[in-house]
Amino acid sequence: MKNLLTKVAVATAAGAVLSLTCGGIPQANALDFSFSFSNEVGSENGTVSGILFGLDPTPNVNTSATSLQILNAPGALSVLNNTTLTSFAVNDFRHDGSQLTFTDLVATFIADSTQYGLRFRTGDNNFSDEFLCRTDSGFPFQGSACLTPSVIDTRIDSQQSFTSSVISSPTSVPEPASVVGFLALAALGATSKLKGKKKQKAE
Secondary structure, three states: OHHHHHHHHHHHHHHHHHHHHHHHOOOOOOEEEEEEEEOOOOOOOOEEEEEEEEEOOOOOOOEOOOEEEEEEOOHHHHHHOOEEEOOOOEEEEEEOOOOEEEEEEEEEEEEOOEEEEEEEEEOOOOOOEEEEEEEOOOOOOOHHHEEEEEEEEOOOOOOOOOEEEEOOOOOOOOOHHHHHHHHHHHHHHHHHHHHHHHHHHHO
């Protein structure tokens, strides 16, 4: 009986290890970032703001957004408020855990039977370009592709108006070794309890 109980405990702990190595450990949540940029030379004075969803939480690696929501846009572009985009021609980001350090995004989309373009590239002062505008270009890369109405910030210097900040943090997950140790200890405890019951029954 003693050998049987020991085998049950070992098998339970082994099952816990297998479960963890097969994806039982929850992964850290993705990061979401707010962003904004303001008009410099476009027709609509004001600021575009939104949220990028689903970036890899690992700092300083290339990652992509799963979706983007335009929260607010000024003037005639306010028809795009609360528009969500899930398809992008270019979708490349890096962050340091608190803000975006490099962005390269291009999207064209139809809203209200009109084609619009959204573009921002920051972190590279040799080629910086931010705009949200009506466009007749299928793949806009520069503010010159914009038609009125437009919000355009094309300043190539350290004073670009583009800003970003993290708005969600990854969930802390326990270390695998501590999880396995806890489950193994629980299994051994259950086995000890079973042994005690068997002993009482024998008496």
